[in-house]
Amino acid sequence: MTSAAAPKIRVAVVFGGRSSEHAVSCATAAGVLAAIDRDRFDVLPVGIARDGSWVLVEDDPDPLRLAPGHTPEVVSGGTELILPTRTGQRTVLAHDPGEVPRVFGEVDVVLPLLHGPYGEDGTIQGMLELADIRYVGCGVLASAVGMDKHYMKVVFDAAGLPIGPYTVVTDARWRRDRAGALAEIEQQLKFPVFVKPCRAGSSMGISKVDDAAGLADAIEEARTHDLKVIVEEGIVGREIECAVLQGRGCDAPRTSQVGEIVVEAGHGHTFYDFEAKYLDADAVRLSCPADVPLEQADEVRRCAADAFEALGCEGLARVDCFVTPAGEVLVNEINTMPGFTPFSMYPQMWKATGLGYTELITELIELALQRPVGLR
Ligand SMILES: Nc1ncnc2c1ncn2[C@@H]1O[C@H](COP(=O)(O)OP(=O)(O)O)[C@@H](O)[C@H]1O
Ligand SMILES: [Mg+2]
Secondary structure: OOOOOOOOEEEEEEEEOOOOOHHHHHHHHHHHHHHOOOOOEEEEEEEEOOOOOEEEOOOOOHHHOOEOOEOOOOOOOOOEEEOOOOOOOOEEEEEOOOOOOEEEEEOOEEEEOOOOOOOOOOHHHHHHHHOOOOEOOOOHHHHHHHHOHHHHHHHHHHOOOOOOOEEEEOHHHHHHOHHHHHHHHHHHOOOOEEEEEOOOOOOOOOEEEOOHHHHHHHHHHHHOOOOOEEEEEOOOOEEEEEEEEOOOOOOOOEEOOOEEEEEOOOOOOOOOOHHHHHOOOOOEEEEOOOOOOHHHHHHHHHHHHHHHHHOOOOOEEEEEEEEOOOOOEEEEEEEOOOOOOOOOHHHHHHHHOOOOHHHHHHHHHHHHHHOOOOOO
């Protein structure tokens, strides 16, 4: 029980951001603002507009929800917020246009609910590390590696985790030797392949390509999101995911019940694409616990914990696997700031494991407050 006199912990909830997942981040923030334990935490909602400015946002979840016909957005203008930029400071400054910046309050911990580059990729984590400010979730390296589907696979492979075949097309390679890059893909991978921007999320810029004829266009499409592109062999299998939470103290990571993403036939989605994820509620079923044999669920959980440790993750991560018809588990990806609305897979998997959404948010903040700043 928190006594009435106990000071509340000041949490800066940071969302929006410069990536193409801006709206998804707003939706995550809507969920968190509505559910965070207000008896324990004082919330400072900090929006990052698409132009990169940091602004004070009203503490109201409703305008931030994502729905068909409503794409939430943090708009620049109004009161800008300046977070501490050096050690020994916890003061947030507010800056109204034409005024002198004023002290707005202190921050105890930051909850960066950002998806994609400039948020989930170690950049904001680096900024907070510089100022010794505690924050929820993975540190700089784990965030950066987890954002980059190429280096993620390099690390998984080195840790002995099972992954599928892939080829990377860098910007330099594409501009220098496009024909060679295309020939290499055709030689190394079996179709269909998945062409993806290396550093994106929410399925943005991803295409499934059935034959060589569609490859160049798919690469160009992925390049509109990131100039580094990864091409992966298509895996036939069920999509089974696992939520991971850092252990308390020196404890091992905790894994949830596994969940399954079922993309229903007849809705025009050939894989778990952006529309299926966020806009077409009937197209996808999240099933948790997934109806898979216990050994397969255990194997997914083992891979999830190993992936978490291979990257040196902190706080949370969601690990997504494929389970093939032969029962083989392959790791598809790790997400260091997974979708986090109450309906998203990560909180749903914890709910099925006995940890509710509000308690999960509290646990994540407590983990952040407990961990030391600096090298750890
Ligand atoms: N190699 C693959 N084989 C089969 N399906 C894939 C493959 N890669 C991606 N997909 C499909 O595309 C979706 C999005 O790909 P993913 O790598 O998870 O990107 P994101 O980071 O955008 O979520 C997956 O959930 C899955 O449905
Ligand atoms: Mg994914």
